[in-house]
Amino acid sequence: NAGVMQNPRHLVRRRGQEARLRCSPMKGHSHVYWYRQLPEEGLKFMVYLQKENIIDESGMPKERFSAEFPKEGPSILRIQQVVRGDSAAYFCASQKNPNNEQFFGPGTRLTVL
Amino acid sequence: DQQVKQNSPSLSVQEGRISILNCDYTNSMFDYFLWYKKYPAEGPTFLISISSIKDKNEDGRFTVFLNKSAKHLSLHIVPSQPGDSAVYFCAASAAGGTSYGKLTFGQGTILTVHP
Numbered sequence: 126n127a128g129v130m131q132n133p134r135h136l137v138r139r140r141g142q143e144a145r146l147r148c149s150p151m152k153g154h155s156h157v158y159w160y161r162q163l164p165e166e167g168l169k170f171m172v173y174l175q176k177e178n179i180i181d182e183s184g185m186p187k188e189r190f191s192a193e194f195p196k197e198g199p200s201i202l203r204i205q206q207v208v209r210g211d212s213a214a215y216f217c218a219s220q221k222n223p224n225n226e227q228f229f230g231p232g233t234r235l236t237v238l
Numbered sequence: 239d240q241q242v243k244q245n246s247p248s249l250s251v252q253e254g255r256i257s258i259l260n261c262d263y264t265n266s267m268f269d270y271f272l273w274y275k276k277y278p279a280e281g282p283t284f285l286i287s288i289s290s291i292k293d294k295n296e297d298g299r300f301t302v303f304l305n306k307s308a309k310h311l312s313l314h315i316v317p318s319q320p321g322d323s324a325v326y327f328c329a330a331s332a333a334g335g336t337s338y339g340k341l342t343f344g345q346g347t348i349l350t351v352h353p
Binding site: 129131158160165166167168169170173181183184216218223226227228229230231232 | 242244272274279280281282283284287327329333339340341342343344345346
């Protein structure tokens with residue numbers, strides 16, 4: 126059973142471009158979380174999604190950031206018009222149901238030039 | 239507003255000795271606590287957890303202690319091994335005693351175990 130997959134592992138964008146980060150949860154998992162880790166800091170919650178629904182987006186910046194988890198395919202975290210402050214490691218975690226632990230993917234390291 | 243704090247950025251321990259990693263929290267709504275281990279270029283890996291109805295949970299070499307009145311928890315690793323060298327994150331959840339819900343993480347503690 127493959128673990129949580131994230132791609133790309135590394136993404137370089139220039140200021141003003143768009144970044145798309147993908148997360149494929151573990152098989153059978155329908156809950157996905159996105160976290161962001163800035164340098165020298167812990168992971169910070171961004172958004173919690175179930176299939177086709179955003180459950181909690183209290184950690185998402187109000188502008189430029191969006192997330193989806195369609196019925197088919199991976200969850201996508203989209204950052205429009207990236208700025209240097211968006212440079213960070215973005216981790217997704219999946220969960221089979223609310224009573225189980227979250228399993229983390231290897232992360233996508235975004236660098237904004 | 240750092241609701242989960244790991245005040246020691248790093249810890250160095252000799253192989254075979256005990257490693258004690260500490261974590262403090264401020265939000266009294268937290269009722270489930272977890273420890274994750276992270277290697278460079280990898281995602282966090284779950285280690286051990288504890289519900290707020292308990293004060294101790296043990297799994298092999300790893301034991302987590304919870305002191306609710308002090309809002310403090312600690313992770314003990316005995317005996318420490320060089321392969322334990324990693325960043326350790328404390329995390330907390332306020333979701334009715336399960337792992338459900340968003341996790342609030344501490345800043346992490348870098349553990350180095352010397353042979």
